[in-house]
Amino acid sequence: MRIPGPGHQEDGGLGAVAAAGGLHRYQLHLHDTYGPVVRFQLPGAEAAVSVCDPVLLEATAHLDKRPEGLFSFLDPLCEAGNLQVLPADEHTPWRRLLLSVLAGRPTHERHFARFTEQARHLADRWTRQADADGEPVELQQELTALSLRMICGFALGGADTEAGTDVDRVVTAFEDVLTEYLGRLYQVPRADPHSAERAEAALAYLRATVDRVVAAHRSSGRTDRGDLIGALVEAGESPARTRDTVMMTLLAAHHTTGVAVSWTLHLLGRHPAVADRVAAELDRVLGERAAPAYGDLRRLTYLDKVLKESMRLFPPGPYGARETTEDLALGPYEIPAGTTVFYPFWAVHLNPDHWPEPERFDPERFTPQQTAGRPRLAYVPFGIGPRSCEGAALATVEAQLVLAVLLKRLRFSPAxxxxxTPVERFVLWARDGIRMRVRPRDAAGPTTMTNRSP
Structure with missing residues:
Protein backbone atom coordinates (compact mmCIF):
# COMPACT_ATOMS: atom_id res chain seq x y z
CA MET A 1 0.00 0.00 0.00
CA ARG A 2 1.32 3.42 -0.97
CA ILE A 3 1.93 5.82 1.92
CA PRO A 4 -0.11 9.04 1.55
CA GLY A 5 1.57 12.42 1.40
CA PRO A 6 2.05 15.64 -0.56
CA GLY A 7 3.29 15.67 -4.13
CA HIS A 8 6.93 16.07 -5.14
CA GLN A 9 8.40 19.52 -4.48
CA GLU A 10 11.39 20.77 -6.43
CA ASP A 11 12.86 22.56 -3.41
CA GLY A 12 12.93 19.38 -1.34
CA GLY A 13 10.15 20.58 0.94
CA LEU A 14 11.83 23.77 2.15
CA GLY A 15 9.01 26.02 0.98
CA ALA A 16 6.33 23.90 2.65
CA VAL A 17 8.24 23.88 5.94
CA ALA A 18 8.69 27.65 5.81
CA ALA A 19 5.05 28.28 4.89
CA ALA A 20 3.87 26.21 7.85
CA GLY A 21 6.03 28.20 10.26
CA GLY A 22 8.63 25.51 10.91
CA LEU A 23 9.07 21.77 10.79
CA HIS A 24 7.20 21.23 14.07
CA ARG A 25 4.05 22.89 12.68
CA TYR A 26 4.49 21.30 9.26
CA GLN A 27 4.24 17.90 10.92
CA LEU A 28 0.92 18.84 12.54
CA HIS A 29 -0.38 19.94 9.13
CA LEU A 30 0.80 16.74 7.42
CA HIS A 31 -0.83 14.43 9.92
CA ASP A 32 -4.05 16.45 10.05
CA THR A 33 -4.22 16.19 6.26
CA TYR A 34 -2.94 12.69 5.48
CA GLY A 35 -3.38 10.61 8.62
CA PRO A 36 -1.05 8.85 11.09
CA VAL A 37 1.61 7.78 8.53
CA VAL A 38 2.81 10.33 6.00
CA ARG A 39 5.42 10.28 3.24
CA PHE A 40 7.09 13.67 2.74
CA GLN A 41 10.26 15.44 1.66
CA LEU A 42 12.65 16.72 4.26
CA PRO A 43 15.84 18.80 3.95
CA GLY A 44 18.74 16.48 4.73
CA ALA A 45 16.88 13.26 3.87
CA GLU A 46 16.15 11.64 0.51
CA ALA A 47 12.96 9.93 1.67
CA ALA A 48 11.08 10.40 4.94
CA VAL A 49 8.08 8.80 6.60
CA SER A 50 6.50 10.49 9.61
CA VAL A 51 4.57 8.42 12.17
CA CYS A 52 2.33 9.92 14.87
CA ASP A 53 0.48 6.76 15.88
CA PRO A 54 2.02 5.43 19.13
CA VAL A 55 0.97 1.86 18.36
CA LEU A 56 2.71 1.91 14.99
CA LEU A 57 5.75 3.57 16.59
CA GLU A 58 6.35 0.34 18.52
CA ALA A 59 7.49 -1.27 15.26
CA THR A 60 10.27 1.33 14.98
CA ALA A 61 11.43 1.42 18.60
CA HIS A 62 14.37 -0.91 17.93
CA LEU A 63 15.95 1.30 15.26
CA ASP A 64 19.48 2.28 16.24
CA LYS A 65 20.65 4.50 13.40
CA ARG A 66 20.13 8.21 12.93
CA PRO A 67 20.10 9.76 9.43
CA GLU A 68 23.39 11.62 9.03
CA GLY A 69 22.02 14.40 6.84
CA LEU A 70 19.47 15.55 9.40
CA PHE A 71 22.08 15.88 12.14
CA SER A 72 24.90 17.31 10.05
CA PHE A 73 24.32 20.76 11.56
CA LEU A 74 25.90 19.38 14.75
CA ASP A 75 29.08 18.28 12.93
CA PRO A 76 30.97 21.47 13.89
CA LEU A 77 30.48 20.67 17.58
CA CYS A 78 32.32 17.37 17.23
CA GLU A 79 35.83 16.50 16.08
CA ALA A 80 35.91 12.76 16.80
CA GLY A 81 32.70 12.04 14.90
CA ASN A 82 29.20 13.48 15.30
CA LEU A 83 27.94 11.91 18.52
CA GLN A 84 24.36 11.97 17.32
CA VAL A 85 25.08 9.60 14.43
CA LEU A 86 27.74 7.27 15.83
CA PRO A 87 27.40 3.70 14.52
CA ALA A 88 25.85 1.31 17.01
CA ASP A 89 29.12 -0.40 17.96
CA GLU A 90 30.52 2.97 19.08
CA HIS A 91 27.27 4.46 20.34
CA THR A 92 26.27 1.62 22.68
CA PRO A 93 29.32 1.74 25.01
CA TRP A 94 29.34 5.54 24.86
CA ARG A 95 25.65 5.64 25.83
CA ARG A 96 26.25 3.14 28.65
CA LEU A 97 28.96 5.40 30.02
CA LEU A 98 26.72 8.47 29.93
CA LEU A 99 23.88 6.64 31.62
CA SER A 100 26.21 5.55 34.42
CA VAL A 101 26.75 9.24 35.24
CA LEU A 102 23.54 10.99 34.21
CA ALA A 103 20.88 8.47 35.21
CA GLY A 104 21.98 7.26 38.66
CA ARG A 105 20.21 8.27 41.85
CA PRO A 106 23.43 8.31 43.94
CA THR A 107 24.96 10.97 41.69
CA HIS A 108 21.70 12.94 41.61
CA GLU A 109 21.62 13.01 45.41
CA ARG A 110 25.26 13.98 45.57
CA HIS A 111 24.67 17.13 43.51
CA PHE A 112 21.20 17.93 44.85
CA ALA A 113 22.29 20.42 47.50
CA ARG A 114 24.21 22.47 44.95
CA PHE A 115 21.28 22.36 42.53
CA THR A 116 19.06 23.62 45.34
CA GLU A 117 21.41 26.47 46.19
CA GLN A 118 21.48 27.60 42.55
CA ALA A 119 17.69 27.48 42.26
CA ARG A 120 17.25 29.41 45.49
CA HIS A 121 19.69 32.05 44.27
CA LEU A 122 17.47 32.63 41.22
CA ALA A 123 14.34 32.74 43.41
CA ASP A 124 16.05 35.30 45.67
CA ARG A 125 16.96 37.47 42.71
CA TRP A 126 13.49 37.34 41.16
CA THR A 127 11.95 38.18 44.54
CA ARG A 128 14.18 41.24 44.85
CA GLN A 129 13.33 42.27 41.29
CA ALA A 130 9.61 41.92 41.99
CA ASP A 131 9.93 44.05 45.12
CA ALA A 132 12.07 46.67 43.39
CA ASP A 133 10.42 47.40 40.05
CA GLY A 134 7.95 44.68 39.14
CA GLU A 135 9.36 44.40 35.62
CA PRO A 136 8.64 41.08 33.87
CA VAL A 137 11.36 38.45 33.75
CA GLU A 138 12.35 36.59 30.57
CA LEU A 139 12.08 32.96 31.59
CA GLN A 140 13.93 31.20 28.77
CA GLN A 141 17.11 33.22 29.05
CA GLU A 142 17.23 33.01 32.85
CA LEU A 143 16.28 29.35 33.13
CA THR A 144 18.55 28.04 30.37
CA ALA A 145 21.43 29.84 32.10
CA LEU A 146 20.44 28.23 35.40
CA SER A 147 20.24 24.81 33.74
CA LEU A 148 23.66 25.28 32.21
CA ARG A 149 25.14 26.13 35.61
CA MET A 150 23.58 22.97 37.01
CA ILE A 151 24.83 20.69 34.25
CA CYS A 152 28.29 22.27 34.32
CA GLY A 153 28.76 21.29 37.94
CA PHE A 154 27.19 17.87 37.47
CA ALA A 155 29.08 16.93 34.33
CA LEU A 156 32.36 18.64 35.13
CA GLY A 157 32.69 18.10 38.86
CA GLY A 158 32.99 21.79 39.65
CA ALA A 159 35.92 22.32 37.29
CA ASP A 160 33.87 24.94 35.46
CA THR A 161 34.10 27.21 38.47
CA GLU A 162 37.81 26.59 38.86
CA ALA A 163 38.34 27.44 35.19
CA GLY A 164 36.36 30.67 35.44
CA THR A 165 33.60 29.73 32.98
CA ASP A 166 31.29 32.60 31.95
CA VAL A 167 28.01 30.69 31.81
CA ASP A 168 26.00 33.52 30.25
CA ARG A 169 28.54 33.80 27.45
CA VAL A 170 28.41 30.02 26.91
CA VAL A 171 24.61 30.20 26.52
CA THR A 172 24.93 33.03 23.97
CA ALA A 173 27.66 31.15 22.08
CA PHE A 174 25.50 28.04 21.75
CA GLU A 175 22.66 30.19 20.40
CA ASP A 176 24.94 31.81 17.81
CA VAL A 177 26.24 28.42 16.64
CA LEU A 178 22.81 26.79 16.42
CA THR A 179 21.22 29.74 14.65
CA GLU A 180 23.90 29.66 11.96
CA TYR A 181 24.05 25.93 11.36
CA LEU A 182 20.30 25.30 11.56
CA GLY A 183 19.91 28.17 9.11
CA ARG A 184 22.27 26.41 6.72
CA LEU A 185 20.33 23.15 7.05
CA TYR A 186 17.05 24.87 6.15
CA GLN A 187 18.69 27.32 3.72
CA VAL A 188 17.38 30.35 5.59
CA PRO A 189 18.62 33.65 4.07
CA ARG A 190 21.01 35.45 6.40
CA ALA A 191 19.56 38.60 7.96
CA ASP A 192 22.98 39.40 9.43
CA PRO A 193 25.93 39.32 6.98
CA HIS A 194 28.31 38.69 9.88
CA SER A 195 26.42 35.71 11.35
CA ALA A 196 28.85 33.13 9.92
CA GLU A 197 31.88 34.89 11.39
CA ARG A 198 30.12 35.29 14.72
CA ALA A 199 29.20 31.60 14.75
CA GLU A 200 32.78 30.56 14.03
CA ALA A 201 34.04 32.79 16.83
CA ALA A 202 31.39 31.38 19.17
CA LEU A 203 32.38 27.82 18.29
CA ALA A 204 36.05 28.58 18.91
CA TYR A 205 35.12 30.09 22.27
CA LEU A 206 33.10 27.01 23.24
CA ARG A 207 35.92 24.65 22.31
CA ALA A 208 38.48 26.73 24.19
CA THR A 209 36.19 26.88 27.23
CA VAL A 210 35.66 23.13 27.35
CA ASP A 211 39.39 22.51 26.82
CA ARG A 212 40.17 24.81 29.74
CA VAL A 213 37.62 23.06 31.94
CA VAL A 214 38.91 19.60 31.00
CA ALA A 215 42.49 20.73 31.66
CA ALA A 216 41.48 22.09 35.08
CA HIS A 217 39.83 18.78 35.86
CA ARG A 218 42.84 16.76 34.75
CA SER A 219 45.31 18.93 36.68
CA SER A 220 43.29 18.44 39.86
CA GLY A 221 44.08 14.72 39.77
CA ARG A 222 40.42 13.74 40.27
CA THR A 223 39.34 10.35 38.98
CA ASP A 224 35.78 10.52 40.29
CA ARG A 225 33.28 8.69 38.09
CA GLY A 226 30.54 10.81 39.68
CA ASP A 227 31.17 13.53 37.10
CA LEU A 228 31.21 13.15 33.35
CA ILE A 229 34.83 14.12 32.69
CA GLY A 230 36.03 11.78 35.41
CA ALA A 231 34.07 8.91 33.89
CA LEU A 232 35.35 9.68 30.38
CA VAL A 233 38.94 9.90 31.54
CA GLU A 234 38.71 6.67 33.51
CA ALA A 235 37.11 4.93 30.52
CA GLY A 236 40.10 5.90 28.36
CA GLU A 237 38.22 8.17 25.96
CA SER A 238 40.43 10.33 23.76
CA PRO A 239 40.73 14.07 24.50
CA ALA A 240 38.76 14.86 21.34
CA ARG A 241 35.91 12.49 22.23
CA THR A 242 35.91 13.82 25.79
CA ARG A 243 35.54 17.39 24.54
CA ASP A 244 32.85 16.39 22.04
CA THR A 245 30.87 14.63 24.76
CA VAL A 246 31.09 17.58 27.12
CA MET A 247 30.05 20.00 24.36
CA MET A 248 27.04 17.91 23.35
CA THR A 249 25.98 17.28 26.94
CA LEU A 250 26.10 20.97 27.82
CA LEU A 251 24.15 21.84 24.66
CA ALA A 252 21.40 19.27 25.12
CA ALA A 253 21.01 19.49 28.88
CA HIS A 254 20.75 23.24 29.32
CA HIS A 255 18.22 23.60 26.52
CA THR A 256 16.02 20.71 27.58
CA THR A 257 15.59 21.58 31.25
CA GLY A 258 15.48 25.34 30.77
CA VAL A 259 12.73 25.29 28.17
CA ALA A 260 10.72 22.60 30.00
CA VAL A 261 10.57 24.74 33.15
CA SER A 262 9.85 27.87 31.10
CA TRP A 263 6.87 26.31 29.32
CA THR A 264 5.56 24.89 32.59
CA LEU A 265 5.60 28.31 34.27
CA HIS A 266 3.97 29.80 31.17
CA LEU A 267 1.11 27.31 31.45
CA LEU A 268 0.72 27.78 35.19
CA GLY A 269 0.53 31.53 34.67
CA ARG A 270 -2.41 30.99 32.34
CA HIS A 271 -4.11 28.44 34.59
CA PRO A 272 -4.14 29.88 38.13
CA ALA A 273 -6.36 27.12 39.56
CA VAL A 274 -3.67 24.58 38.67
CA ALA A 275 -1.01 26.86 40.14
CA ASP A 276 -3.05 27.01 43.36
CA ARG A 277 -3.06 23.21 43.57
CA VAL A 278 0.69 23.07 43.04
CA ALA A 279 1.23 25.67 45.78
CA ALA A 280 -1.03 23.78 48.17
CA GLU A 281 0.87 20.55 47.56
CA LEU A 282 4.19 22.28 48.14
CA ASP A 283 2.93 23.75 51.41
CA ARG A 284 1.64 20.37 52.53
CA VAL A 285 4.81 18.43 51.66
CA LEU A 286 7.44 21.03 52.55
CA GLY A 287 5.76 22.92 55.39
CA GLU A 288 7.87 25.97 56.16
CA ARG A 289 10.90 24.72 54.22
CA ALA A 290 11.78 26.80 51.15
CA ALA A 291 13.04 23.84 49.10
CA PRO A 292 12.50 20.08 48.89
CA ALA A 293 14.94 17.40 49.91
CA TYR A 294 15.68 14.80 47.25
CA GLY A 295 13.25 12.34 48.84
CA ASP A 296 10.45 14.91 48.73
CA LEU A 297 10.32 14.91 44.94
CA ARG A 298 8.47 11.60 44.77
CA ARG A 299 5.83 13.04 47.14
CA LEU A 300 5.15 15.99 44.84
CA THR A 301 2.82 13.94 42.68
CA TYR A 302 0.68 16.78 41.37
CA LEU A 303 3.74 18.83 40.42
CA ASP A 304 4.97 15.78 38.51
CA LYS A 305 1.66 15.61 36.60
CA VAL A 306 1.91 19.31 35.77
CA LEU A 307 5.44 18.93 34.42
CA LYS A 308 4.44 15.93 32.31
CA GLU A 309 1.41 17.71 30.88
CA SER A 310 3.58 20.71 30.06
CA MET A 311 6.09 18.51 28.21
CA ARG A 312 3.19 16.90 26.37
CA LEU A 313 1.95 20.26 25.09
CA PHE A 314 5.45 21.69 24.59
CA PRO A 315 7.95 18.82 24.27
CA PRO A 316 11.44 20.32 24.64
CA GLY A 317 12.63 18.30 21.63
CA PRO A 318 9.73 18.49 19.13
CA TYR A 319 10.89 15.60 16.95
CA GLY A 320 13.46 12.87 16.38
CA ALA A 321 14.49 10.63 13.51
CA ARG A 322 15.91 7.18 12.74
CA GLU A 323 16.94 5.39 9.57
CA THR A 324 15.89 1.90 8.55
CA THR A 325 18.74 -0.47 7.77
CA GLU A 326 16.41 -3.12 6.35
CA ASP A 327 12.84 -3.26 5.07
CA LEU A 328 10.30 -2.60 7.82
CA ALA A 329 6.60 -3.47 8.07
CA LEU A 330 4.65 -0.56 9.53
CA GLY A 331 0.98 -1.50 9.78
CA PRO A 332 -0.26 -1.88 6.20
CA TYR A 333 2.83 -0.19 4.78
CA GLU A 334 6.25 -1.47 3.75
CA ILE A 335 9.11 0.90 4.55
CA PRO A 336 12.22 0.21 2.45
CA ALA A 337 15.73 0.16 3.88
CA GLY A 338 17.41 3.55 3.89
CA THR A 339 14.23 5.46 4.72
CA THR A 340 14.24 8.21 7.34
CA VAL A 341 11.59 7.44 9.94
CA PHE A 342 10.55 10.75 11.43
CA TYR A 343 9.23 10.98 14.99
CA PRO A 344 7.00 14.06 15.28
CA PHE A 345 6.79 14.12 19.08
CA TRP A 346 4.56 17.18 19.09
CA ALA A 347 2.08 15.52 16.73
CA VAL A 348 2.22 12.29 18.79
CA HIS A 349 1.40 14.30 21.93
CA LEU A 350 -1.52 16.03 20.20
CA ASN A 351 -2.96 12.89 18.63
CA PRO A 352 -6.70 13.14 19.45
CA ASP A 353 -7.13 9.37 19.36
CA HIS A 354 -5.17 9.14 22.61
CA TRP A 355 -5.44 12.69 24.02
CA PRO A 356 -9.06 13.98 24.02
CA GLU A 357 -9.15 17.74 23.47
CA PRO A 358 -5.41 17.52 22.90
CA GLU A 359 -4.61 21.24 23.15
CA ARG A 360 -6.28 21.60 26.55
CA PHE A 361 -3.94 21.80 29.57
CA ASP A 362 -5.06 19.11 32.02
CA PRO A 363 -2.53 17.52 34.42
CA GLU A 364 -5.12 14.89 35.39
CA ARG A 365 -4.27 13.11 32.15
CA PHE A 366 -1.31 11.69 34.07
CA THR A 367 -3.10 9.90 36.89
CA PRO A 368 -2.03 6.24 37.07
CA GLN A 369 -5.43 5.19 35.71
CA GLN A 370 -5.26 7.51 32.71
CA THR A 371 -1.66 6.57 31.96
CA ALA A 372 -2.44 2.86 32.06
CA GLY A 373 -5.14 3.35 29.44
CA ARG A 374 -2.82 4.78 26.81
CA PRO A 375 -0.24 3.12 24.55
CA ARG A 376 3.30 3.19 25.95
CA LEU A 377 4.60 5.53 23.26
CA ALA A 378 1.75 8.06 23.39
CA TYR A 379 4.01 10.22 25.58
CA VAL A 380 7.63 10.44 24.45
CA PRO A 381 9.18 13.76 25.59
CA PHE A 382 12.69 12.26 25.68
CA GLY A 383 12.46 10.07 22.58
CA ILE A 384 12.28 6.31 22.22
CA GLY A 385 14.52 3.31 21.85
CA PRO A 386 18.31 2.99 22.03
CA ARG A 387 18.84 6.61 20.95
CA SER A 388 16.54 8.21 23.51
CA CYS A 389 17.89 10.98 25.74
CA GLU A 390 20.52 9.73 28.20
CA GLY A 391 19.88 12.72 30.47
CA ALA A 392 16.12 12.20 30.89
CA ALA A 393 16.30 11.24 34.58
CA LEU A 394 18.64 14.11 35.44
CA ALA A 395 16.56 16.64 33.49
CA THR A 396 13.43 15.53 35.35
CA VAL A 397 15.07 15.90 38.77
CA GLU A 398 16.40 19.35 37.86
CA ALA A 399 13.04 20.52 36.48
CA GLN A 400 11.06 19.26 39.48
CA LEU A 401 13.48 20.89 41.90
CA VAL A 402 13.55 24.25 40.13
CA LEU A 403 9.77 24.34 39.85
CA ALA A 404 9.36 23.44 43.53
CA VAL A 405 11.78 26.15 44.69
CA LEU A 406 10.26 28.84 42.48
CA LEU A 407 6.60 27.98 43.08
CA LYS A 408 7.02 27.68 46.84
CA ARG A 409 7.87 31.37 46.96
CA LEU A 410 6.63 33.01 43.76
CA ARG A 411 3.55 33.46 41.63
CA PHE A 412 3.78 33.87 37.86
CA SER A 413 1.37 35.66 35.53
CA PRO A 414 1.59 36.59 31.83
CA ALA A 415 3.15 39.91 30.94
CA THR A 421 4.88 31.71 19.99
CA PRO A 422 6.63 28.31 19.87
CA VAL A 423 9.24 27.94 17.14
CA GLU A 424 11.75 25.25 16.19
CA ARG A 425 15.26 26.04 17.41
CA PHE A 426 16.80 22.61 18.09
CA VAL A 427 14.30 22.66 20.94
CA LEU A 428 10.74 24.01 21.05
CA TRP A 429 11.65 27.61 21.82
CA ALA A 430 9.47 30.70 22.26
CA ARG A 431 10.29 33.06 19.39
CA ASP A 432 10.18 36.29 21.39
CA GLY A 433 10.83 34.75 24.78
CA ILE A 434 8.43 34.00 27.63
CA ARG A 435 8.01 37.18 29.64
CA MET A 436 6.11 36.91 32.90
CA ARG A 437 5.34 39.01 35.91
CA VAL A 438 6.67 37.55 39.13
CA ARG A 439 5.32 38.27 42.61
CA PRO A 440 5.98 36.75 46.02
CA ARG A 441 3.21 34.28 46.80
CA ASP A 442 2.21 36.01 50.02
CA ALA A 443 1.71 39.23 48.05
CA ALA A 444 0.14 37.71 44.96
CA GLY A 445 -3.46 37.94 46.09
CA PRO A 446 -6.41 36.21 44.39
CA THR A 447 -6.38 35.48 40.68
CA THR A 448 -9.27 35.36 38.28
CA MET A 449 -7.78 34.23 34.97
CA THR A 450 -9.73 31.31 33.50
CA ASN A 451 -8.19 30.98 30.04
CA ARG A 452 -7.93 27.24 29.34
CA SER A 453 -5.82 27.35 26.18
CA PRO A 454 -2.05 26.74 26.22
Missing part, protein backbone atom coordinates in the same frame (compact mmCIF):
# COMPACT_ATOMS: atom_id res chain seq x y z
CA UNK A 416 0.40 42.05 29.38
CA UNK A 417 0.65 42.35 25.63
CA UNK A 418 3.39 39.75 25.25
CA UNK A 419 2.64 36.99 22.73
CA UNK A 420 4.29 33.60 23.24
Missing amino acids: PGHEV
